[in-house]
Structures are given as C-alpha cells and as structure tokens.
Amino acid sequence: MTLSNPPSSHAVVAPSAVPSDGACPFSDTVRRQVALTVVGQQVVVERVMIALLTGGHLLLEGVPGIGKTLIVQAVAKAIDLKFSRVQFTIDLLPSDIVGSEILDQRSSEFRVHRGPIFTNLLLADEINRASPKVQSALLEAMQERKVSIGDTTHTLPAPFLVIATQNPIEQSGTFELPEAQLDRFMLRHRFSYPSMEDETEVARRSLALKLKRQGDGAVPMTAFDAIDDTPRLHLRDLSEAMAAVQRVHVSEVFLRDCVTLVRLTREHKDIELGCSPRAVLALVHASRARAFLHGREYAIPEDFFALAEDVILHRMRLSYEALALGRRNTDLLAELLRSLT
Amino acid sequence: MIAACLVVALALGVPDDPTPRGVTGSIILTHRGAPLMAHPDQPIVSPLLVRVIDTTPTAAPDAAHTYRIDYIGVVAGDYDIRTLIRHRDGTTADELVAIPVTIISELPARHGTDLFGTPTAPTIVRTHYRLIAALFALAWLAVPTFVLVRRAIRNRPPPPLPPPTPEPTLADQLRPLAEGAMRGSLSLDDQARLELLLIAFWSERRELSSVSPAQAISQLRADADASPLLLAIEQWLHSRDGSPESLAELLEPYRAHAPIELAGGAR
Numbered sequence: 001m002t003l004s005n006p007p008s009s010h011a012v013v014a015p016s017a018v019p020s021d022g023a024c025p026f027s028d029t030v031r032r033q034v035a036l037t038v039v040g041q042q043v044v045v046e047r048v049m050i051a052l053l054t055g056g057h058l059l060l061e062g063v064p065g066i067g068k069t070l071i072v073q074a075v076a077k078a079i080d081l082k083f084s085r086v087q088f089t090i091d092l093l094p095s096d097i098v099g100s101e102i103l104d105q106r107s108s109e110f111r112v113h114r115g116p117i118f119t120n121l122l123l124a125d126e127i128n129r130a131s132p133k134v135q136s137a138l139l140e141a142m143q144e145r146k147v148s149i150g151d152t153t154h155t156l157p158a159p160f161l162v163i164a165t166q167n168p169i170e171q172s173g174t175f176e177l178p179e180a181q182l183d184r185f186m187l188r189h190r191f192s193y194p195s196m197e198d199e200t201e202v203a204r205r206s207l208a209l210k211l212k213r214q215g216d217g218a219v220p221m222t223a224f225d226a227i228d229d230t231p232r233l234h235l236r237d238l239s240e241a242m243a244a245v246q247r248v249h250v251s252e253v254f255l256r257d258c259v260t261l262v263r264l265t266r267e268h269k270d271i272e273l274g275c276s277p278r279a280v281l282a283l284v285h286a287s288r289a290r291a292f293l294h295g296r297e298y299a300i301p302e303d304f305f306a307l308a309e310d311v312i313l314h315r316m317r318l319s320y321e322a323l324a325l326g327r328r329n330t331d332l333l334a335e336l337l338r339s340l341t
Numbered sequence: 342m343i344a345a346c347l348v349v350a351l352a353l354g355v356p357d358d359p360t361p362r363g364v365t366g367s368i369i370l371t372h373r374g375a376p377l378m379a380h381p382d383q384p385i386v387s388p389l390l391v392r393v394i395d396t397t398p399t400a401a402p403d404a405a406h407t408y409r410i411d412y413i414g415v416v417a418g419d420y421d422i423r424t425l426i427r428h429r430d431g432t433t434a435d436e437l438v439a440i441p442v443t444i445i446s447e448l449p450a451r452h453g454t455d456l457f458g459t460p461t462a463p464t465i466v467r468t469h470y471r472l473i474a475a476l477f478a479l480a481w482l483a484v485p486t487f488v489l490v491r492r493a494i495r496n497r498p499p500p501p502l503p504p505p506t507p508e509p510t511l512a513d514q515l516r517p518l519a520e521g522a523m524r525g526s527l528s529l530d531d532q533a534r535l536e537l538l539l540i541a542f543w544s545e546r547r548e549l550s551s552v553s554p555a556q557a558i559s560q561l562r563a564d565a566d567a568s569p570l571l572l573a574i575e576q577w578l579h580s581r582d583g584s585p586e587s588l589a590e591l592l593e594p595y596r597a598h599a600p601i602e603l604a605g606g607a608r
Contacts, residue, residue: 249579249580249581251578251579251580251583252529253529253532253533253536253578253579254578254579256529256530256533257533257537260533297580297581298575298579298580298581299579300558300575300579301536301537301540301554301558302555302558302559302562305553305554305555305558306553306555337554340537
C-alpha cells in the first residue's frame with residue numbers, strides 16, 4: 001500500500017488500525033511505526049518481522065503498485081537497519097551486487113568496492129529479471145552470509161536479510177527461480193489487493209502529502225518521503241528480540257505436526273516434488289517467531305496453520321496430471337491441512 | 342416211366358473252365374419229358390441267375406427238346422443250375438442230373454464278391470445327415486444360450502453388502518482420546534490428534550469452515566465456550582511446564598456423554 005503521512009502527522013494513524021495486544025512491545029512498535037506510512041498489509045509486516053527475527057529470507061509476490069518496496073523500507077527505518085535496494089535487470093552483473101576490486105590510480109593499488117549487498121536489509125526488486133548467474137550469486141550470499149571479492153572473503157553484516165520481489169503477471173524476459181533456489185527463501189508471501197477501506201485510506205493520505213521544496217523549486221512528496229526517519233528501535237532491540245524468539249518453547253507435539261505436514265507433501269499422488277527438510281526448519285522457526293510476535297512463550301497450531309501457505313507452497317510442485325486436471329497447489333495444501341485431523 | 346424220365350444232358354456248350362463273375366455262360370441241355378423253364382422267382386440278389394434262352398424240338402420221336410440255358414454268376418462259388426430249373430407246369434424237375442458250374446472272381450482274395458453289396462459311403466454327410474443336422478441345430482442353440490447365460494451371470498446382482506458402518510463423527514473420535522488424556526496414557530501422536538480434532542470439532546460447531554484454519558483457531562481462542570478447553574490443551578501440550586491436571590473437568594463431556602448432549606448441540 002502506498003504511504004501517506006508526513007513524519008509530523010503521526011496522529012493521523014488511528015491506533016485501532018494496528019492490531020496489538022500489547023503482549024510484544026517489539027511487534028507493537030514496528031507495526032505502529034510502519035502503519036504511519038503503510039495502510040493495512042499487517043500480514044506482510046508480520047512476515048517481514050518473522051524473516052528478520054529468524055534470519056530467514058523473504059520472497060514477496062504481487063502485482064506492481066501495492067507497496068512492496070515501501071513496506072520493506074518502512075520496516076528498515078523503524079528498526080534503524082541499513083537498507084539497500086537493487087532493481088534487478090537482465091544486464092546486471094554479480095559484481096554490481098557483490099562489489100569488485102578497482103584500481104586506484106593514485107596509489108596504483110586495488111581497492112575493494114563493496115556492493116549494495118553489504119547491508120542489513122537488501123531489497124532485490126524483481127529478482128526474476130536478472131540472469132541466472134546473478135541470481136545464484138545472490139542466493140549463495142544469502143546462504144553463506146559472506147561473499148568473495150578478489151582473493152578476500154568478506155562477511156556480510158548482521159543481521160542480513162534479503163527481501164526479494166517478483167511480479168507474477170509479467171513473465172516475458174524473466175528467469176523463473178528454480179525450486180532449489182526458491183527453497184532458500186524461508187517464506188514466500190503473496191500480496192493481496194487492499195480492502196476497500198484500506199484503499200480509500202491510501203488515497204486519503206496521499207491527498208494530505210505536501211510539497212517538498214528544493215531551493216526555489218518544489219516537487220510533490222511521495223510516500224517514500226513520508227517515511228519517518230527517526231528509528232524507534234535499534235539493532236540491539238532486534239538482537240534482544242531474536243534472543244527472545246530463541247527462548248520460545250516448541251513442544252514435541254508441535255514438531256510432530258510440522259513434520260507430519262511436510263511428509264504428507266511427499267506422499268500425495270498429485271505432488272511431484274514434495275517439501276525438503278528445510279521446510280520443516282522454516283516452519284518451526286517461523287512459527288516460533290510468530291508466537292513471539294503474538295506475545296506467547298510457546299508455539300501453537302495457529303502459528304503452524306498461519307504460516308503453512310508461505311512456507312510450503314513454493315517448495316512443492318504439482319504433477320503434470322494434477323495440473324491438467326486444474327488442481328491448484330493452494331487447494332492441495334488445504335486438503336493436506338484438513339487431513340491432519 | 343424211367344425211360345420217359347431219362348434225362349440226357351449233352352454239354353455241348355458247357356465250358357470246361359470256370360466262368361468269371363458277371364460273364365454269361367451257356368450250356369446246351371437235351372431233355373426228354375415235360376418242357377422246362379427257368380425258375381420264375383429268381384431274386385435280383387441271387388448269386389446265380391439262369392435263363393432259358395432257346396428251346397428247340399429234336400427230330401427224334403421221343404419228343405425230346407434241346408434247351409440253351411444261359412447263366413450269369415454274381416458271387417463266386419460252385420452252383421448247381423438244376424436247382425433253378427422247373428417244369429413249365431411249376432413242378433420241380435427232379436429227374437434232372439446235377440448241372441454244376443463254377444463261378445470265379447477275378448478280384449483279389451478277400452475283396453469280396455458281392456456285386457450288390459454297397460460299400461460304406463466315403464462321407465458321413467449322406468449317411469448321417471440327420472445326426473449332423475441335429476448337431477448343427479444344437480450348436481446354433483448353444484451359442485446364444487452360452488451368451489445369454491454368461492450375461493446373466495455377469496449381471497447377477499452382487500450379494501447384498503452388510504449395512505455400512507456409519508463414519509465416526511468428530512465427537513466419536515474425540516471420546517477415546519479424551520479418556521486417554523484423562524488417564525494420562527496418550528501417545529505423542531494421539532496428543533497431537535486430540536488437539537487438532539478439538540479444533541476441527543469446534544470449527545464445525547461454530548461453522549468456521551469458510552475461513553482459514555489459522556483464523557478459525559484465532560476465533561476459537563476467543564470463543565467463550567471453546568477457549569477454556571483449547572487454551573488448557575495448548576498449555577498442556579505446548580508450554581514448557583504444561584500438565585493435564587486441569588483437563589479432567591473440561592474433557593469430561595467428551596468422555597462421558599453422547600456427542601449430541603454436548604453443549605451447543607454438536608453432532
């Protein structure tokens with residue numbers, strides 16, 4: 001969703017618009033701060049926080065213009081994270097992301113130029129537009145959290161989180177991420193269009209935006225200009241929150257539910273490729289983070305059911321016969337969830 | 342009388358050699374006395390056929406006649422022509438002496454000598470026509486009969502199945518799990534199943550099938566009737582120090598009563 005309010009008008013956001021039970025100050029603070037510029041999309045904000053708290057990576061899918069970049073930038077600024085954005089294109093090179101060694105003519109020595117990947121939160125916009133070589137360079141960095149430039153290996157900052165976006169509609173000239181690389185993303189969340197109330201509120205807030213003056217000239221403010229630059233949380237808060245997530249209890253019964261669901265994806269006749277064990281890890285860790293965000297000390301089936309779609313769907317591939325019969329992976333997942341009982 | 346009955350047989354034309362079958366032989370017989378003739382009732386199947394071809398009176402005053410008798414044998418053997426000769430008045434010609442002839446067969450031994458014997462037909466179609474026709478009729482009837490019987494067997498309704506066992510309702514499935522939970526004897530799988538069944542049970546009662554499972558659980562956790570048990574189950578199964586002690590009272594309705602008696606009218 002597009003953003004709206006200038007930093008000085010925080011009071012415009014109705015407190016009731018942000019779901020909060022007061023049980024998790026970290027979550028409440030981030031949500032409140034993001035809600036200053038983003039209308040609705042609470043689930044997406046939650047997924048971004050889950051990715052941050054667990055060190056996973058997030059793939060966002062949605063049509064253009066629903067605020068993917070804005071949400072990520074708002075979360076980054078709310079927690080005082082370094083933020084970089086790379087628009088992926090077909091002619092992008094791995095060195096454009098990772099960095100390279102350049103010759104300093106004055107000292108006649110090679111100097112390391114670090115790429116935009118040296119950040120806390122990297123937004124890889126339209127990742128499927130880049131060539132497979134660039135995609136694998138990024139995904140390798142996501143996995144290992146370090147990159148090599150020349151002969152030197154550089155560790156990426158902590159935390160390091162990649163949030164990639166994909167446009168599911170326009171597919172010409174794109175390179176679809178293969179299953180093995182999709183598996184690197186802990187969550188893949190599909191954006192939905194905002195509700196009528198939210199969309200109206202977006203329009204209302206955009207009307208409240210003022211002009212940004214530069215000398216004698218002026219340009220209209222955009223939603224990005226309205227993001228509050230004052231961080232409400234810092235890296236230390238994030239680290240403490242991550243530690244708190246580690247303390248969330250995951251019972252044996254919960255583990256059994258997660259493993260059973262993942263194993264069901266491997267046994268269903270309509271599923272050609274089931275989920276990897278990495279899916280179990282993602283489900284368990286993401287559920288633990290969600291439990292923390294909801295102020296609980298233990299994970300419950302609600303976490304597991306809420307995250308199943310984002311964790312499971314991009315890790316399973318339907319068989320040709322199932323696709324020919326018009327079956328959808330969402331229907332199959334619902335069937336698997338029902339079969340758990 | 343004796344003189345009158347004297348028979349003079351002059352074998353003028355009697356062959357010395359045997360006569361082959363089917364070939365006409367001839368003898369000349371001079372007879373004095375009542376005129377002779379060939380036996381009139383010789384059957385066609387008689388092994389020897391005799392005919393009196395010519396009768397000529399002699400010039401002698403004793404009224405003798407000369408007879409030319411032809412014979413044809415159809416079965417090899419020795420015969421006496423005398424047996425086939427009669428008086429014209431029908432009386433037997435006992436006064437004649439034996440007139441032997443021998444009929445021989447030119448065919449190999451054991452070939453058979455019966456000219457009138459009909460050999461076995463080369464095909465049985467002519468000899469067993471009725472039998473073959475009956476077999477054809479049976480075959481003609483057997484094919485459709487076989488088809489009809491087979492079809493009848495196939496279409497025979499299957500034996501009646503035993504009445505289907507009604508699928509256990511959620512409440513039926515819950516009851517043994519609730520008992521196990523109160524006894525503390527549930528396995529890990531059964532504990533997980535108990536929790537998910539309770540969620541499904543209350544989702545059905547609250548008609549939450551149209552919302553996602555996560556939303557359903559969220560609503561049930563705020564439901565005045567469902568939340569006490571669900572939260573207690575959560576505490577028991579998922580919290581670090583959960584215990585089933587407080588569950589006994591909450592699970593009692595699922596254990597002791599029929600599902601219809603549960604609060605809210607569950608099935």
